[in-house]
Amino acid sequence: MTTRNKIGILDLQGGVHEHAFHLQSLGIEPVRVKVAEQLDDLAGLILPGGESTCLIRLLNIFEITPKLKAAHADGMKIWGTCAGAILIANRIEGDQPQLGLMDITVARNAFGYQIDSFNTIVNIPKVSKKDMELTFIRAPKIRAVGKGVDALLHIDDYIAAAESEKCLATVFHPELTPSLAFHKYFVEKCGITITSELTEIPERTSWMQFARIANPTK
Ligand code: GLN
Numbered sequence: 001m002t003t004r005n006k007i008g009i010l011d012l013q014g015g016v017h018e019h020a021f022h023l024q025s026l027g028i029e030p031v032r033v034k035v036a037e038q039l040d041d042l043a044g045l046i047l048p049g050g051e052s053t054c055l056i057r058l059l060n061i062f063e064i065t066p067k068l069k070a071a072h073a074d075g076m077k078i079w080g081t082c083a084g085a086i087l088i089a090n091r092i093e094g095d096q097p098q099l100g101l102m103d104i105t106v107a108r109n110a111f112g113y114q115i116d117s118f119n120t121i122v123n124i125p126k127v128s129k130k131d132m133e134l135t136f137i138r139a140p141k142i143r144a145v146g147k148g149v150d151a152l153l154h155i156d157d158y159i160a161a162a163e164s165e166k167c168l169a170t171v172f173h174p175e176l177t178p179s180l181a182f183h184k185y186f187v188e189k190c191g192i193t194i195t196s197e198l199t200e201i202p203e204r205t206s207w208m209q210f211a212r213i214a215n216p217t218k
Pocket residue numbers: 048049050051052053081082083084086108109137138139140
């Protein structure tokens with residue numbers, strides 16, 4: 001039996017490199033998961049943002065879905081960012097659930113078109129003492145959470161981040177803004193100790209141009 005002591009990122013489609021960069025900034029070298037066998041020694045798996053219909057099709061084509069569910073049942077924690085949060089939801093408004101691993105109800109594309117994407121600044125005390133800039137890209141809304149799921153962040157009429165014992169769901173993209181707080185939070189949730197003192201990536205990288213342009217306060 002292998003020990004679950006690594007962090008993986010599902011590497012089929014979406015924002016993989018950006019998550020990897022944040023983890024590397026914390027001193028964690030992630031496993032880029034392309035085949036089911038790579039799930040065996042993972043303490044945690046990040047399902048990146050991208051396109052949830054595309055992701056579930058690729059998960060099924062490459063026969064990763066059953067192994068992913070089994071690994072999760074065996075203790076592998078999952079963090080779904082944006083499309084990843086849609087993948088793990090037990091209920092999707094007007095659609096069939098996909099992996100169904102977390103008792104949340106989501107509404108896809110709930111803010112409108114791609115052009116309606118935006119940045120905002122929030123405080124999530126459980127995750128960080130500092131304010132955090134968050135990027136929402138054609139994001140879903142978490143409409144409701146079930147038993148055993150805590151809302152970490154309420155905004156207006158929706159929930160933007162939620163957590164259960166084995167899952168974390170964020171409808172925004174912490175990998176696209178400088179704060180390392182969410183990555184640290186997830187890695188520690190997986191039982192892995194971080195020794196790095198860094199709280200932000202050293203400087204904004206090219207993929208953060210979007211975040212800068214979309215931020216109405218700048
Ligand atoms: N709109 C996408 C979907 O429904 C999610 C977008 C994202 O991950 N940024 O799958």
